[in-house]
Amino acid sequence: SISIDITPVNDAPSIAGPSSESTDEDTPITFNGGNDNTITVHDLDADDEEGGVEVTLTATSTVTLNQAQVGDLTSLSGDGTDTVVMTGAVEEINDVLNGMVYTPDPDVHGDGAGSLTVDISDLGNTGSGGPLADQLVVSIDITSINDVPSITSTELADALQDIAYSFTVTAEDAEGDDITFGLAVAPEWLSIDVATGQLSGVPAISDTGNAEVV
DSSP: OOOOOOOOBOOOOEEEOOSEEEEETTOOEEESGGGTOOOEEEOTTOOGGGTBEEEEEEEEEEEEOOTTTGGGSSEEEOTTEEEEEEEEOHHHHHHHHTTEEEEOOTTOOEEEEEEEEEEEEOTTOSSBSOOOEEEEEEEEEEEOOOOOOEEOSOSOOOOOTTSOEEEEOOEEOTTOOOOOOOOSSOOTTOEEOTTTOEEEEOOOGGGOSOOOOO
């Protein structure tokens, strides 16, 4: 009989998942089976006793892993930031990726405005050939949502009886849309310019005291 020695050769790891995702502005994306966008890693010959595999997540904003499973990892850094690095068994890695949340930065929007890159290294386990790697890039389209404008001016200036009053309310809009001003609650003597936000009027003696303006 003849014996044949077969030397193991390191098999490359792989990553499965979506190449693109979409969400609304300021709305997180959860990667899981329910959303049909689970990201999973695979390695036929990973050596769990030697640390398993290393996975790095690089995002344009923040990524948070499945918190119920992170305790099983061999090592973890950067969870909840834009760069997460972890090592562990393939099964443990997949457990924390299932339920991972990508949170866009506030007010960011546009096609391809976000991205999530997943890199895996098998750390050279197992067999000859050295460390092997794979990469998945998920492009994320973020749909713009109209944000509520905000008033930026300080508290209203006090008014004097029988003296013409003037105060300009200032406001800003995140999308740069035109702003229309109005008064929901105000004394009868006070009016506002809908285009400029200028308050004006002349209070009479019967108007003295505190007046609510909204």
